[in-house]
Amino acid sequence: MATAWIPFLEGRYSPTLDMWPIEAKEFNRIYKFYENLREGKFTTTKCQKCGRVAYPPRVICPECYSDELEWIELPKKGKVIVVVEKWGGVPICYEPPLIDAWIDLGKDSPVRHILSRMINCPPESLKEGDEVQLAVFDVPAHPIELKKETIKAERVFFAFEPVKK
Numbered sequence: 185m186a187t188a189w190i191p192f193l194e195g196r197y198s199p200t201l202d203m204w205p206i207e208a209k210e211f212n213r214i215y216k217f218y219e220n221l222r223e224g225k226f227t228t229t230k231c232q233k234c235g236r237v238a239y240p241p242r243v244i245c246p247e248c249y250s251d252e253l254e255w256i257e258l259p260k261k262g263k264v265i266v267v268v269e270k271w272g273g274v275p276i277c278y279e280p281p282l283i284d285a286w287i288d289l290g291k292d293s294p295v296r297h298i299l300s301r302m303i304n305c306p307p308e309s310l311k312e313g314d315e316v317q318l319a320v321f322d323v324p325a326h327p328i329e330l331k332k333e334t335i336k337a338e339r340v341f342f343a344f345e346p347v348k349k
């Protein structure tokens with residue numbers, strides 16, 4: 185089922201889970217996060233004043249409220265800590281289960297633990313300790329009103345997937 189103007193991908197993407205549905209520079213101060221994803225980089229923001237690293241990326245430091253932030257890279261691989269498979273109440277566009285995992289990016293990562301959607305893994309296959317990696321994919325372009333025009337903003341989104349053994 186698809187609503188004409190809502191981009192979604194079968195079982196991979198839902199606008200209801202997208203933190204920032206409009207990625208274009210004109211609308212979004214963290215557009216750099218998506219530009220970096222397109223280049224295969226997983227990034228977040230670090231405050232240049234106090235050094236606080238925040239994930240998800242911010243436009244203002246949650247510690248000192250400075251907006252002087254820089255982009256830093258995070259590891260693109262990690263290990264599963266906990267898996268959550270939701271079989272009920274999953275957002276529209278998804279077939280259950282919706283699989284999320286807490287991922288350990290390693291002790292040297294500026295952000296140690298992240299929560300991510302998992303794709304390309306059958307139900308009940310993912311377990312603690314499994315190695316997972318960043319997966320970036322295109323999302324159907326989102327029509328956006330910009331000055332009196334409607335533009336189609338190209339988009340990407342990400343999840344994590346198991347590293348093939």
Ligand SMILES: [Zn+2]
Pocket residue numbers: 231232233234235236245246247248249250
């Ligand atoms: Zn700060």
